[in-house]
Amino acid sequence: MKVVGRFKASLLWGSRWRYFATCLCAFALASCVAPNRYMGIALLPGAAEPTLQNLAARARAGEKEAQLDLGMRFEEGNGVPQDKARAMKLYRQAASDSGGTVWVYMPSPGNGVKGRVVPVYRGPRQVGLEDARVISKARDRIQHGN
Numbered sequence: 001m002k003v004v005g006r007f008k009a010s011l012l013w014g015s016r017w018r019y020f021a022t023c024l025c026a027f028a029l030a031s032c033v034a035p036n037r038y039m040g041i042a043l044l045p046g047a048a049e050p051t052l053q054n055l056a057a058r059a060r061a062g063e064k065e066a067q068l069d070l071g072m073r074f075e076e077g078n079g080v081p082q083d084k085a086r087a088m089k090l091y092r093q094a095a096s097d098s099g100g101t102v103w104v105y106m107p108s109p110g111n112g113v114k115g116r117v118v119p120v121y122r123g124p125r126q127v128g129l130e131d132a133r134v135i136s137k138a139r140d141r142i143q144h145g146n
Contacts, residue, residue, distance in 0.1 A: 039070065039086050052079050059090065062123070067094035068132045088139055094132035100125035 035043075041056040042048045048056075055073075058066035071090030074083045101119050108115040 039074070039090070040083075041080065049079060059093075062098055062126065064094045064126055064129045064132070067091075068129055068135075071132070071135075084139075088136065088143075091132050091136040091139065095128040095136050097128050098126050099123040 037043060038056045038060040041052060043053055043057055043060075045053075047053070052073075055066050055070050059070045067090045071087045071094060072078070073080050074090065075087035076082070099122050101121050103117050104120050105117050106115055
């Protein structure tokens with residue numbers, strides 16, 4: 001079937017519109033669900049134990065002690081289902097440095113403008129916890145048999 005002239009343009013516009021509408025719906029659904037949970041813990045009032053919700057909210061905000069405590073809960077199954085993968089992820093987050101200024105490369109937008117490196121401030125600098133580093137390394141060795 002051969003499509004010519006304005007019919008071809010309208011078919012192309014229709015498929016682009018459907019693609020855009022699908023992406024918009026997917027983004028809207030994801031944004032409605034994602035902020036209400038962290039590591040599988042519901043953050044809506046009354047949806048889980050308040051102390052657990054508080055701990056999860058603090059861990060999500062980047063508090064290193066909360067990430068370590070929540071990781072231990074997941075490893076032991078204390079108030080949450082036992083999940084060693086989530087525990088390891090939280091241990092790594094607690095062990096890593098975060099915040100401060102990072103330098104990000106912005107590629108050229110075109111039109112003869114060169115790319116450049118710009119500073120991005122990511123909040124106050126937080127040093128990772130040594131306890132979390134030790135736990136994370138020990139668990140990695142056990143898991144990988146080293």
